[in-house]
Amino acid sequence: MTTLQVIDASGRNHTVDAIDGLSVMEATRAFDLGIAGECEGSLACATCHVWIDDAWKPRVGEPSAQEAEMLDCAFNVRETSRLSCQIRVSPDLDGLLMSVPHK
């Protein structure tokens, strides 16, 4: 079990217990935080878009080329943007902090 921290669009912090091996999208979308997964993680949409906290970004890494292309269909994209369906939950991401994008 790995702990994720998600800051929703209103600024409230939520703690999510995530099972290792699931994507961050799969682990968080059931909690009405603003992270969806309409294409079920197939890189055909951008509804799982999150901002990774600056300090965590290096550990999480950069989007793949295909992921970067799908981010073209997201809004309020930042340097720290990732599609959360492409990030796998694992023990070395324990405490991962991310925000739900907003204006």
Place this chain on the structure above:
Amino acid sequence: MSICETDVAVIGAGPVGLFAVFALGQVGLSAVVIDALHEAGGQCAALYPEKPIYDIPSRASITGAALIEDLLTQANSYAPDYRLGHRVRSLLGDNGRFDLGLSDGSQVRAGAVLIAAGAGAFGPNRPPLDGLAAYEGHSVFYSVRTASRFRNQHVVIAGGGDSAADWAVQLAGIAASVTVIHRRSAFRAAPATMASIHLLAEENRIAVVAPGVLHGIEGDRSVLHAVLVDQGRGEIRRLPADVLLCFFGLAKDASAMASWQIGAGRDGIPVDPRSCETCRPGIYAIGDIAHYPSKLKLILTGFAEAATAAHAARHRLRPDQAFHFEYSTARGQPTKAAAAGHADPFANIAAT
């Protein structure tokens, strides 16, 4: 206002909706198929036409587009009435007689309704710009029907894929100016199109602002005057514009179903898996939109649900007709007689 009558209204022309047409035809029911997009195929055709699918039974590998093509052939055995490019706005009525109000004002009257809406109706992915709605359809567009309406206009195109690039090239010869805005300096569009773009840019017939993202729009009521572009580092650039074309892909909208009293929510539409019927008698849900314990969101699951719902609908709509069951191999290929919407062509055969 046109009214069209049918046995079953199928909402959604994706793989499961299309197979439902065939399944309904197999039990002698006619269908009208409604979809928000102008082409059938749902997510398979819209999002991954060239991608191979590996988990369709009997198909080791089949592309999204090929799957839809075959499903269309199968569905068209029963000559359904397609209403593509329309949304269902209202769903009124009761078991046995439903009235669907479509976005163009037309009505569909059906004895039963099959909702195969996937994750919701497809529509354009709209940028979150203040005041955008007032301009949509007047000076902000998500598709182009006739390029000539942009003659001598200052056009700004937002997007980095084939739609944005193709239209930039096409409109360069017609518009007063064309400016393309894209989030990254690298575009997704086909190399040949990008070569044309670069050529036109060198000739000053197209301007490319990349990286750049839409920051806002300025205008008066529905008349656009300018598009504001954020070029990063706090630089906001004002581009005079008459038209803004946005190509950010598709978004799904399942909100219309919230008012249909079928329990539609974040998990989809709850159904009884034995019939795929919703809590409203005569309304069924199949495919990804249908929800029940242990539901699998696979196309093959949707196919099975289509058959289940078709049989359940037949039972509702033809309660007095014995259902003579035959495997499709015994019955043979679907015939035009069935396609002409006659009542169950096998009604005269006594049940064994």
